[in-house]
Amino acid sequence: MLLSNDTPFxxxxxxxxxxxxxxxxxVAVRAAYNLGADGALQLTNRQExxxxxxxxxxxxxxxLIQVGDLIPFKPGVDxxxxxxxxxxxxxxxxxxxxxxxxxxHKARLRVHGPRQWEPTLRLLKPTWRLGQASRAVTVPLDYRxxxxxRYAGDPDGNADLRNPIGxxxxxxxxxxxxRALRAPQIESIDAPIAEPFETTVPRGxxxxxxxxxxxxxxxxTYDEDWRRERHPRLPEDFDYRxxxxxxxxxxxxxxxxxxIVQLDRLTPNEKVxxxxxxxxxxxxxxxxxxxxxxxxxxxxxxxxxxxxxPWRVDLTWRGWIEQCPAYEGGYLSLASAADxxxxxxxxxxxxxxxxx
Numbered sequence: 068m069l070l071s072n073d074t075p076f077x078x079x080x081x082x083x084x085x086x087x088x089x090x091x092x093x094v095a096v097r098a099a100y101n102l103g104a105d106g107a108l109q110l111t112n113r114q115e116x117x118x119x120x121x122x123x124x125x126x127x128x129x130x131l132i133q134v135g136d137l138i139p140f141k142p143g144v145d146x147x148x149x150x151x152x153x154x155x156x157x158x159x160x161x162x163x164x165x166x167x168x169x170x171x172h173k174a175r176l177r178v179h180g181p182r183q184w185e186p187t188l189r190l191l192k193p194t195w196r197l198g199q200a201s202r203a204v205t206v207p208l209d210y211r212x213x214x215x216x217r218y219a220g221d222p223d224g225n226a227d228l229r230n231p232i233g234x235x236x237x238x239x240x241x242x243x244x245x246r247a248l249r250a251p252q253i254e255s256i257d258a259p260i261a262e263p264f265e266t267t268v269p270r271g272x273x274x275x276x277x278x279x280x281x282x283x284x285x286x287x288t289y290d291e292d293w294r295r296e297r298h299p300r301l302p303e304d305f306d307y308r309x310x311x312x313x314x315x316x317x318x319x320x321x322x323x324x325x326x327i328v329q330l331d332r333l334t335p336n337e338k339v340x341x342x343x344x345x346x347x348x349x350x351x352x353x354x355x356x357x358x359x360x361x362x363x364x365x366x367x368x369x370x371x372x373x374x375x376x377p378w379r380v381d382l383t384w385r386g387w388i389e390q391c392p393a394y395e396g397g398y399l400s401l402a403s404a405a406d407x408x409x410x411x412x413x414x415x416x417x418x419x420x421x422x423x
Contacts, residue, residue, distance in 0.1 A: 070396040092390040101377040106341035145313035148272035150373030159202035170326035193244035214267040230269035285309035
């Protein structure tokens with residue numbers, strides 16, 4: 068399926084079955100760079116594909132740190148970051164803002180030092196109020212510190228399926244009165260957490276596991292009708308947005324590949340700026356009957372691992388074409404983004420002409 072790889076990156080060809088029944092010949096490419104404090108990108112010595120989702124530890128309790136490459140198609144581009152928020156000038160403060168900008172797209176969060184929901188009384192009834200945050204130098208950008216988790220005191224152990232690993236949630240019926248509970252340390256700048264029982268949307272920059280609600284909502288319906296009528300095909304109502312692994316605030320429609328990336332307080336250096344490589348993998352498809360066509364792969368993932376130095380930047384590209392018995396395979400090469408901007412690329416239903 069992938070006959071040659073004339074790029075310095077790792078690449079993989081594999082087959083998949085489209086929701087609508089087509090046999091897909093998929094090519095995925097991953098490039099790994101080290102990022103310096105001066106914004107310089109350097110290819111790592113080891114370029115390799117990621118075959119499975121990688122978690123920090125127990126998948127039910129820890130953060131997803133790297134997403135596997137066996138994904139056939141993504142409609143948009145995922146921007147994900149694992150690491151920590153670093154206080155201004157490295158001095159302990161109780162709260163501060165962090166952000167990332169990729170081209171024109173910006174996302175920001177507010178982080179706090181450790182804080183609690185403190186028991187109190189309101190109209191002579193037990194309730195909780197948000198306590199003052201302690202000072203901190205770093206806060207992990209980890210969904211264990213964002214809104215969500217299990218409802219404290221719930222006898223059935225129910226959790227917020229948007230973020231099951233959060234610090235925990237208060238419930239007016241189940242949470243024992245007088246008990247303090249960890250409060251989220253990561254929140255939206257525009258919708259800060261204030262009330263103990265309000266429905267708060269979890270915020271973060273890390274990838275989302277496939278069983279969390281933001282992704283499960285696109286997985287489709289797996290019922291008896293599906294088993295009887297469609298299995299092993301995907302459900303008719305499956306949406307390829309299921310494969311978007313970034314928080315919804317960090318899924319963008321497209322990236323060219325030469326955008327400027329700005330990191331604000333996501334490293335000890337406070338601000339780091341770099342440019343995405345002006346490179347696009349190109350696939351030359353060949354058929355045994357002599358047909359051929361050329362297409363560019365779409366950049367569909369920008370992942371930053373800022374936990375330790377050297378910081379790491381991973382880029383992923385992907386493309387697919389409908390496979391038939393006469394399909395021989397593809398030859399992979401590299402070009403500048405501008406030089407191949409007019410080539411077709413893969414959409415939900417196969418190759419699409421470039422938009423002009």
